[in-house]
Amino acid sequence: LSVREGKSPLSYPSGRFLSLLQEVYNQQFSLESLKSLLLDPSIPFSERDLLHRFLSRSVEKSIVRGSYEKRDQYTEMLGNRELVTWYKLLKQSISSLVTASGIEELRRKLNHFQDTYFVAEQWHGSADEEVYSFCLDTMQQVKSAMESCDLDSYPNIFSLLLSYLETRTYVKQEREQGVAVYAWPQVAPLITDHLFIIALDQQSSVCLDAPLSFLPEYVEESLCKGIDTTLANLQAASLGPASVHLSCHRRSYEGEALPPAYFLEHDALKDEKVELDLDPYYQELLLHAGKPVRSVQATRSQKQWFASARATSLTLRSDDTTRHPVQPALVGRLYKQEDGAQFLSLSPTKLDLFLRCPYAFQCRHLFGIEDRSYDVSVLDHRQIGNLLHEVYQRFFSEIGFFDPEKRDEYERRLLFHFDQCLVDYYAQSGPTPSIRSYLVATFREQVVAILAEEGRLFAKTRSVAFEQVLTLKEDGLELYGRIDRIISLGPEEDKRFAVIDYKKSTVKTKKVTDELSSYQLPLYRYLVERVMEGRTANASYYSIAEGKYYSLWEHEDDEKALFCDEALAERLHQIKEAVALGRLMATPSKKSCEGCAYRSLCRRRFATA
Structure with a gap:
């Protein structure tokens, strides 16, 4: 089948570019509208690295929108002179384009925008070159219409142009192979040897032409009144020497439907019995419900598709690292080379990610796949x-x-x-x-x-370090941690410390259990002991939302602290051995997969409910 259906030029990338410019201006340069424009891969922007840095910085600073004024959230909060200068020029260029009052002025502004922000080829040689030419021809038609009305300018002519383009239809010019399929009512006047028009119920057959629908709302309503061309299209489809078949279902999967009133009035309906037993979809529903089904044979093409799928997408692959170990040559990328030695770098975040699922660890740290988001939530x-x-x-x-x-x-x-x-x-x-x-x-x-x-816990003590970075290299591992706050619990020479980690909301790990859910504070204790040559007598999370400390232990020789030491040592050995063997396979479960950023890659569990 070859679907030959025209669409609004604004539905194609080169036309969508024009509507996105208007959207950015209408939304006062909101970050969401700028993302839609700047991240569209089909728009030939140059300096994409600069665009990504601008958007990343905006997300980082929780910028929501700009304004029509010179100073706005971007200029005040970006904190980068290069990005602020680039944004100001972009804002000025879009504003002058959207607010142009004449077609020639609009064309100049549009050319300037493309010369400034597009690659040299722009749309040339792409599939959207013809669509863009269609839009430019429409601009010339609007100009000619304005001249006919003795108009040199029109307020916000760009917005009027987009409204007019929305009502127009662009059909690709290349001829495609296959059985031609047209939408209703474009198919009505076609003359061919055989013409089949299906799903032509009353609601689908209605045709209303509104040739002046793009005009503003304040234009007199009688001048924009639509014309009902349903009867004309039905009569056109029924005429001609071709073999014409018009049909509709009175029942569908969406509910009941009525045939067009034209055929009821002319007594031109002919009921045909529908053999649901021959409908594979209906048989599939019966099979799913556990009811007996009639033997329905797959077509030749269906058999070919299934055979192809069995040989490709349905075949388990030997290089599927969700089920098989990673090749040794790739595993080496996880190690840092330094002075002829190699180290596996581990931090609390890496430890907890490996604990959750080794495959997620593999995606993030072996292949460098980041869960990067350009979404700005209401609250960052x-x-x-x-x-x-x-x-x-x-x-x-x-x-x-x-x-x-x-x-x-x-x-x-x-x-x-x-x-x-x-x-x-x-x-x-x-x-x-x-x-x-x-x-x-x-x-x-x-x-x-x-x-x-x-x-209650730390009276007469002194905080000695903040955001303290500790790094230790030993036994083929490079252990890394950033401690929010370190408190000295006595004289400096005693080297007795408390390590604190702040949590804005609630604390998940409130006490030591048989199975640790996080190795963050145990790793901090180990780093303090090995790097600072001190003793961690207290390790606590502080929940800002609850206003409460949760201490995992309150003395350096506490049984809970010693248990955490043993659990950490065992976990480090397991990770070191697993990485060396490339055993980074997925461990699908509801707990592991819920909210995982890599489920679309893993595809081991499609539902977590």
């Missing part, structure tokens, strides 16, 4: 987490020793640092007034709850 929780971390870092580095008697003073300083960090992260009014009000109402009072917990 990572950005909020960074802000709260910064508040605590500034506060604890300022006060030195923690004195519970100074709680009132500490509360004022914490609130001061919160307000200051809010300005540093979101400027004076960002990200939006409503979100800013939410941040203040939710987190400004939450940050001070740590004072009571600090007095």
Whole structure:
């Protein structure tokens, strides 16, 4: 079958480019509209690396939209002179194009945009060159129509042009092989030896022509009135010397349907009995329901398709690393080479990812497949987490020793640092007034709850390190950790420490169990012991939402701490051995697969409910 159906030129990439420009302007340069424009692979943009850096930076800074003014969230929050300059020029170019009032001015602005932001070839030589030429010809037609009305300009002529293009139909010119299939009513006037028009029920046969539908709403309604051409099209389809068959189903999988009224009025209906037993889809439904079915033979083409699938997509592959080990040559990419030795780099995040599923570890760290998203949620929780971390870092580095008697003073300083960090992260009014009000109402009072917990566990102690990076190379492993805060629990020479990790919401690992769900704090303890030559007497998560510390152990010789040491050593040995053998296969389960970014690659479990 060869479907020959025309579509609006705006449905093709070169036409969609025009509508995306209008959308960006209408949405005041929102990040979502810019993503739709700049990430469209069919639009021949040059400097795609620059586009991706701009979008990544915008997502990182939680920018939602710009404005028609010179200064907006992009100019205030991007924090990169090159990207700000590029954005200003893009914004000016799109604004001048969309607000052009004449066709010649619009053509100049459009040419300037393409010369500035497209590759040298632009649309030339691509499948969309003819569609773009069609759009340019339409622009000339609009210009001629304006001249006929003695009009030199029209406000926002670009918007009117898009409305007109939406009503037009572009049909590809190349001739395709196969049985031609046309949409209704384009098929009605065709003259051919055999013509079959199917699914022609009353609702589908209705044809309303609205030749002036692109005109603005304030134009007199009588001038834009549609014309019902249903009867004319049905009569045209019924005429001619060809063998014409018009049919419709009174029942379909979507429900009941009526035949066209024209045939009822002319008593031209002929009922044909439908043999549902011959319908493979109906038989499949019966088979699925466990009911007896009639023997329906597959067609020759269906047999060919299934045989082809058995030899390709349905065949288990030997190089499928979800089920088989990774080749040794590829496994070597996981190791870092240094001074003639190789090290397997592991961090708390890598450890926990391997614990969840080795195949996810393989995708992320062997093949470098990142779960990158250009979506900006209403609340960027990572950005909020960074802000709260910064508040605590500034506060604890300022006060030195923690004195519970100074709680009132500490509360004022914490609130001061919160307000200051809010300005540093979101400027004076960002990200939006409503979100800013939410941040203040939710987190400004939450940050001070740590004072009571600090007095309970760490009175008269001193915070000695923040965002401390510790790295250890031994036994073929490179262990890495970034500790949010390290507290000295006594005299400096004792080297007794507490390691703290902040969690914005609730804490998943609240206590040590027989099966550790995370190796983050045990790894921190090991790094403190080996790198800082100290003892980790306390390892705690702090939940900002709950205002509470969850300590996994509170003494360096605690049985829980010793258990974590043994579990970490065993886990490191298992990972080292598994990676050496390339055993990074998938471990599908509801717990492992739910929310996994690599399920579309793994395809071992399609549902987690």
